[in-house]
Amino acid sequence: MFGHKKEKKADRPAVAPGGDKLGVYVHIPFCKSKCDYCDFYSLAGREEQMDRYQKALLSHIAETAPIAQVPVDTIYFGGGTPSLYGEKRLKEILAALKKQLPVDKDAEITLEANPDSVDLRSLRRLRRAGFNRISLGMQSACPEELAAVHRPHTVQQTDQAVTMAKKAGFKNLSLDLIYGLPGQTEESWRATVEHALSLIPQHLSCYGLKVEEGTPLARRVEAGEVLPDDDTQADRYLWTVGRLERAGFAQYEISNFAKPGHESRHNLRYWLTRPYIGFGPGAHSDFGGRRYSFVRDLDAYIQGVLEGGSILDSEELIPRQERCGEYLMLRLRTALGIEEWEYRRNYFMDFAPLERRLEEFQAQGWAEKTAEGRWRFTPKGFLVSNQLIGDLLDRQEQAQLSDVLVRARARYSGRGEQEG
Incomplete structure (x- = not known):
């Protein structure tokens, strides 16, 4: 299939x-x-x-x-x-x-x-x-x-x-x-x-x-x-x-x-991270919660389809944590940009660490906040978007680790109270 x-x-x-x-x-x-x-x-x-x-x-x-x-x-x-x-x-x-x-x-x-x-x-x-x-x-x-x-x-x-x-x-x-x-x-x-x-x-x-x-x-x-x-x-x-x-x-x-x-x-x-399927050697797909690609080999693709056998080159299920990173990486390529409650609603993550950094980018002329409350890069920001997005991804990862630690401490504290 x-x-x-x-x-x-x-x-x-x-x-x-x-x-x-x-x-x-x-x-x-x-x-x-x-x-x-x-x-x-x-x-x-x-x-x-x-x-x-x-x-x-x-x-x-x-x-x-x-x-x-x-x-x-x-x-x-x-x-x-x-x-x-x-x-x-x-x-x-x-x-x-x-x-x-x-x-x-x-x-x-x-x-x-x-x-x-x-x-x-x-x-x-x-x-x-x-x-x-x-x-x-x-x-x-x-x-x-x-x-x-x-x-x-x-x-x-x-x-x-x-x-x-x-x-x-x-x-x-x-x-x-x-x-x-x-x-x-x-x-x-x-x-x-x-x-x-x-x-x-x-x-x-x-x-x-x-x-x-x-x-x-x-x-x-x-x-x-x-x-x-x-x-x-x-x-x-x-x-x-x-x-x-x-x-x-x-x-x-x-x-x-x-x-x-x-x-x-x-x-x-x-x-905008919406679903798509691809056909042909080297084509990628993102559908049904998984991402996969086909072999970058014309002969192998033809043989695999017509004579049987796998034509997959890669395949993976995408956890919510990775989707969260994709949201930043891909949406910030667009003029639509990102928005706090869209982010919170879809990924259950705190937007505050990102907004603080985006405000610093704004001071440099790299980002702007629209009247609708969305953050996006300016043309000057697009020029250095790889570095800016990398910075935001690091902060996102730090926020995720902090969230994990808070939850772990809460679980440990709860066990301690029950055992006492």
Whole structure:
């Protein structure tokens, strides 16, 4: 079933936690080529496995469907390059999901795509099949920057892909951009943002370049290549936040900006700790009180599903204490932030130690308290959010240990009085 193992009916969650709806992620691990910075599980030159992978995906969906009978309100096809997979296969997967799971009529259904791997005819068919949101990997409007990280498309192909997506009927368009690319200057980054705005998207994701271990980019840096430093990235980030705000894009997460009503409902699910299930090698899930992931191996995944055997890479039950930490770590990535009584009600924890620290962050310009009483990071706080969240997690852990000691003392004291 979830991990390609038979499960007892008693173990099958009938509803998502808190009566919440469910998100579905489908991983398409195929790429035309690997970009130098990418550490996602994706493979170039494995097209010969697409048909067997399709068979495995459809089988896995059919086996999981009886367990996951919860209303689905988001479906996300990510990768890799889903648009490279072919519109017939994508339509077949979506049809299977709609047939076997209770998918809401107004569900958000997203397709990731590279600008060089779409055409108008296929996009029209995908739109008619139910895909209603498209995320294009633009990354840069500078040809030299695209070439520097071996992106497979041109600036002109991005423009053409946007035009085709709109002609096909997509009214929810997102563009991905990267600041800090090799050779990027302040002027070229600003030109990229302005070019993206000229395409009139509804959503923009702006990511700072990260040098991930084991990638070609990491080897280039080890060999001496110099990239824009942290201070430079910080300056570009803060300029971007201001520029997009003036253009009508609200920042709702560290790296994500949207016109009103066009936030990525699926990605918000991760940040707001709502349930989701994933299909495909390397896909993660959080459902029924447990978190699990599948092997990052295309052949092992296909074999495990089609020939039997476990495809699980990891699996764990999540105790309330860990959920409490996730609440801080993930909610503080968003503009929604955290709130005292939400925290107390869900985790039975004292908020006072956190609030004292948040007030100190506020004095530094890193955090703010909204009129509704929610605490959230400012753009400057987002820049150092890893350190700030780490600090809050330490204080949370200290509060939990203190609570355990108080309860232990109370139990010991009670025994002593009874024995006396």
